[in-house]
Structures are given as structure tokens and as C-alpha cells.
Amino acid sequence: MDEPLATSAFIAVLGGTSVLAFAARWFHRRDVLPHLAGWALADRGFGTGVTWFLLGGSIFTAYTFAAVPGLAYGTGALGFFPLAYTVVLCPVLFVLLPRLWAAARSTGAVTVADWVRARYDSPALMLVVALTGVLATMPYIALQLLGVRAVLDAGGLYPQGPAGDLALTAVFAVLAGATFRSGLRAPAVISIVKGVLVFGAAFGVVGVAIGRLGGFAAVFDGAERELGAGGGLLLDPALHPAFATLALGSALALPMYPHVLTAAFAAAGPGTLRRSAVAMPAWTFVLGLFGLLGIAALAAGVAAPLGNAEVAVPLLIRDLLPELASGAVFGALAVGALVPAAVMSVAVAALFTRNVYVEFFHPDATPKHEVRVARWVSLLAKVAALAFVFGLREQDAINLQLLGGIWILQTFPAVALGLFSTWWHRSALLAGWAAGMVTGTVLAVAGGYTSVVAVGPVLLYVAVVALAVNLAVAAALTPGFARGGAARTGVPG
Structure with a gap:
């Protein structure tokens, strides 16, 4: 780190955010027994402002902004x-x-799997x-760390070797x-800071x-010259189906993430x-500003x-x-990784606890347990994410994230x-x-971990092709299972 002022500003932003994260419990102290809905869902009490910051901060990740x-x-x-896809979203x-x-x-229900259990x-x-x-x-949690590491390394704020890995671990330990x-x-409080920092950084830069x-x-004009024959600022008509299905598939997949x-x-x-949701396009606008910075980097x-x-x-x-x-600005991007990583770890913990551990191993567990x-x-989810970062190639995490979306x-x-x-x-x-699952995994891996596959003369998003197979099988088998005497259960939500 050879730029002391930049380093000081980065540490100040990250340090202030960390203090707020640890102070989160003081904003809502109640003398009640611990229960999972209180820890994982904050007692279902967030208003419109906090929900907008938290949803936006969870959906628009640091890796997305990079x-x-x-x-x-x-x-x-x-x-x-x-x-x-974020407009469709x-x-x-x-x-x-x-x-x-x-x-x-x-x-x-505390998790979406709880709802599926009750519904069916x-x-x-x-x-x-x-x-x-x-x-x-x-792998989505790991990508947040990889995105931050790449950004900080480019900014000269990530020491080479074990010192840099130790610094990243320390930042993540505070979040943990x-x-x-x-x-x-904790991530709800950080999400407000993230929103202010990211919006300010986007407009300023x-x-x-x-x-x-x-x-x-x-x-x-400068970007068009730099791209030359290798790309363009106008989309090739042959890529329209790939573009459309990527947008549609991503918009349908994202709300399914825990x-x-x-x-x-x-x-x-x-x-x-x-x-x-009505106010969510503001986050899309900021994402567009970051995309514009990619064009500006070409022109520069x-x-x-x-x-x-x-x-x-x-x-x-x-x-x-x-x-x-x-x-x-680099501090803002680092904070941008903390919100989704924290929410993801909470979501994974709730899913495993409610729908694996309690359901199959300890059905008599108390709320405190x-x-x-x-x-x-x-x-453990955060430790595993760090293991992804330090133990696997960056491309491995990207490949796993591609499969995760499918x-x-x-x-x-x-x-x-x-x-x-x-x-x-x-x-x-x-x-x-x-x-x-089988169709999507086979198509993606066989294509060298590609996100698109040729279906006849057109290129389509692999996940959408797999979803079409999924729906076709479910639709074809439903009448037969119904005639077999097993009743459909539940009612629409």
C-alpha cells in the first residue's frame, strides 16, 4: 500500500461501517427469548426505507458493480x-x-423451504x-470476496501475499x-451505509x-474506436435471443435466491x-452509471x-x-460486498437449521437451540467462502456461480x-x-461452463432451456400423478 491517503480513507470507511455493524443490536434491544425469526428475519419488522436499502444492497452486489x-x-x-434484467426484475x-x-x-415459515413444506x-x-x-x-458469497480483492488489488490497496489475505480475513471476521x-x-444497518456510499460514488466518479x-x-466515440472489430456499442442482431433470455432467466432466478x-x-x-419494489429502479440506474464507467475506461x-x-x-x-x-470509493465498494455476504450467510444458516437439521435430525429443538x-x-458459511477464495482459482468460483444461477x-x-x-x-x-438440474448442469459443463447454448439456429441462456425442460416434465407428469390417487395439497398463497 504505497498511497497513504487512499489507505487512510479506505480504512476509515471500512472501520466506521464495522462499528455500526456491531452496534446494530443496540438499535433494537428487547427482553425476549431468542428465536430464529428474530435472528434471521429481525422479527419481520423492517419498514419501507430499510427494506429498500436491504433488498437493493442484497441484489446489487459488489461483484455486480465490478x-x-x-x-x-x-x-x-x-x-x-x-x-x-434488473428492469424486468x-x-x-x-x-x-x-x-x-x-x-x-x-x-x-421462516425460510422459503418452510413455505414449500407447508404448501405441498x-x-x-x-x-x-x-x-x-x-x-x-x-459460491455467491465467495464471489463477493473475489470482487473486492480484485478491486482493491487494482487500486493498490491490497498487499501481496499473506498480508493481503490476512487483511481480507480480518475484514470478514468483523462481519462474521x-x-x-x-x-x-447487522447487514440491515450496513445496507444503509452501502446505499449512501455507492450512490455517492457512482454520481461523483x-x-x-x-x-x-x-x-x-x-x-x-473513443470507446467505439477502442472496441473496433472485437465488439461494439450496438448489439449484434444474432445475439438478441441470448440477450433476451439472459435477462428473462436472471430476472426470474434472482428472487429465488435465499x-x-x-x-x-x-x-x-x-x-x-x-x-x-416500485423504488428499486433507482439501483438499476446506479448500476447503469457503473456500466458507463466501463465505456469511459475504454475511451480513456x-x-x-x-x-x-x-x-x-x-x-x-x-x-x-x-x-x-x-x-x-474503494471503501464503498468493499462495504458493498459486506451486505450481500452477510445476508447470504444468514439465509444459508436459516435454511440448513430449519430444513435440514431440525426437520431430519432434531425435530424437538427449542427456539433457543x-x-x-x-x-x-x-x-461456517463465511469460513467456507474464504476457503473458496484462498483454495480455488477465481475461475472455479465463477464457474460454480454460473451453475448456481442455473x-x-x-x-x-x-x-x-x-x-x-x-x-x-x-x-x-x-x-x-x-x-x-441435470439438463442445465450437463449443457453448461459440456459447453465449457458457458451461459448460452445453441438451440437450432439461436443462442439461448442455459438456465432458461433447463427451466423449459423442468416445466415440460412437471406439466406432463402432473395429470398422471393426480389420476394415481395422490391428492394435490394446499391452496395458493
Whole structure:
């Protein structure tokens, strides 16, 4: 770390956030016995403002803010597909989350797998939803750390060798301690800080970049020249199906992630979630500003290392801003990783505790015992994420995250369709899940961990193809299972 002012600003931002995280429990002290809904969902009491910050902070991760400008820098127009899917995501959240909240509250569900168990009276379907959520989330936690490490390394704030790894571990240890004590309330407090920092950083850096580079027209002209034959700021028509299915599949998959549903279940009510969803496009706008910074990095002639396009914007920030300001921006990006990582660890802990440990190993567990187990599982989840970072190649974590997105979408029929219809049979949904999981995994791995696959003359998102197989199998088998005498259970949420 050879830039003392930048380092000081970075430490100040991260230190202040850590103090607030540990103080989270003091904002809501009550003399009640511990219970999982209190630790994992903050007693379902968050209002519209906190819910908006927490949902946005969980969905728009630090890795997203690094990857989107990296994609724009490396591929041009195709890199902006996350903007399309987050626009589609907002109405999906508006429709699904309030209904899921009401269904979960009416059944006493703490996790989405609890709701599936109550809806279909199927321990098997509950288990696959829970385990799919855990498997899809673990590499997602690791990616937050990888994104922060790449950003800080590019900014000259990450010491080489064991010293840097120790620093990253120390930052994560503070998060682990705060979450262990306060559960979801710790990331809820940090999410407010994240929102303020990320919004301020986006507007500030874009303003400086556009001003220094001569305006928007000069930025886009320069980027077009840099991309040349290798890409373009206009999307190739042949990629339209891939772009559309990536956007649609991602918009349907994201609300199925445990950390998003955990943040949603912590809201005070359906109205709170609707108001938060209506205001969610503000986060998309900020993500677009970060994507614009990828284009600005092209126009500025930033030379990112081959295969590491995500560091282009951190390099641009280091070149454009004074030391103090750049350190504060890098601190904001680091804080951006803490919120989703903490919520993910809480979600994984709740799923494992409620839907694996209690359901199959300790059905007589007291509420206090549930909380104790969940706390330790959340801690182990963070340790496992660090093991991902230090023990595997970065590409391995990215590949696992790609598979995670494919897998989590296969829970959509069991979770979402059951809210609106009693037609689907639990055994058919289980068979459809299995078919979708196998199809998606085989297609992705056979293609070299690619996100798109050729179906005839068009390229489509692998997860959407797998979901189509999932739904087809479930729809084909439902009438047969129903005729076999096994009743459909439950009612729409």
C-alpha cells in the first residue's frame, strides 16, 4: 500500500461501517427469548426505507458493480444485459414478494423451504429447495470476496501475499462477529451505509470521468474506436435471443435466491415490499452509471490485464481521482460486498437449521437451540467462502456461480407456481426439478461452463432451456400423478 491517503480513507470507511455493524443490536434491544425469526428475519419488522436499502444492497452486489463495467469494457453492448434484467426484475419482485411474504407469514415459515413444506406437504420437495438454495449461494458469497480483492488489488490497496489475505480475513471476521451477534440487523444497518456510499460514488466518479474525457459524445466515440472489430456499442442482431433470455432467466432466478427472500421476509408487510419494489429502479440506474464507467475506461485507454476486465474501472478511478477520494470509493465498494455476504450467510444458516437439521435430525429443538445452531452455521458459511477464495482459482468460483444461477432457477416452479395454482402435483414438480438440474448442469459443463447454448439456429441462456425442460416434465407428469390417487395439497398463497 504505497498511497497513504487512499489507505487512510479506505480504512476509515471500512472501520466506521464495522462499528455500526456491531452496534446494530443496540438499535433494537428487547427482553425476549431468542428465536430464529428474530435472528434471521429481525422479527419481520423492517419498514419501507430499510427494506429498500436491504433488498437493493442484497441484489446489487459488489461483484455486480465490478462485473457489469468489466463486461461493458470487454464486450460493449452485450455487457449491459444486467440493466435489462434488473428492469424486468422490478415487476417480478412487485408481484412475487408480497404474495410470498403473506404465504410465509400465514404458515409461520421462516425460510422459503418452510413455505414449500407447508404448501405441498412434501419433505422431499422442501429438502431439494433448501439444498439447492445453499449450493447456489455458497459460491455467491465467495464471489463477493473475489470482487473486492480484485478491486482493491487494482487500486493498490491490497498487499501481496499473506498480508493481503490476512487483511481480507480480518475484514470478514468483523462481519462474521457482527452477524453472529445480531443476525439480519447487522447487514440491515450496513445496507444503509452501502446505499449512501455507492450512490455517492457512482454520481461523483461518472461526473469526473465525463468531464475529464470531454463529454458523453467523446466517451462513446473513443470507446467505439477502442472496441473496433472485437465488439461494439450496438448489439449484434444474432445475439438478441441470448440477450433476451439472459435477462428473462436472471430476472426470474434472482428472487429465488435465499438472500433475496430473507431480506423480503424481514419486511413489515406486503405493502412495504410493493413500495420498495416500485423504488428499486433507482439501483438499476446506479448500476447503469457503473456500466458507463466501463465505456469511459475504454475511451480513456485504460489497459486492463488480459482476462481481468473487471479491474478496468478501479484502474480508471485510481487514475482520475485524488488519493483521498479514490480510497473512499474503494471503501464503498468493499462495504458493498459486506451486505450481500452477510445476508447470504444468514439465509444459508436459516435454511440448513430449519430444513435440514431440525426437520431430519432434531425435530424437538427449542427456539433457543435453533438460533444457536444458525449462528454457528452462518459462521461456517463465511469460513467456507474464504476457503473458496484462498483454495480455488477465481475461475472455479465463477464457474460454480454460473451453475448456481442455473440451479436456483429450477426451484421457480415449486416456489412461484404454487402461489397461484393448486394444479401442479408435488411429485411432478420434484421430477421436473431433477430434469432441469441435470439438463442445465450437463449443457453448461459440456459447453465449457458457458451461459448460452445453441438451440437450432439461436443462442439461448442455459438456465432458461433447463427451466423449459423442468416445466415440460412437471406439466406432463402432473395429470398422471393426480389420476394415481395422490391428492394435490394446499391452496395458493
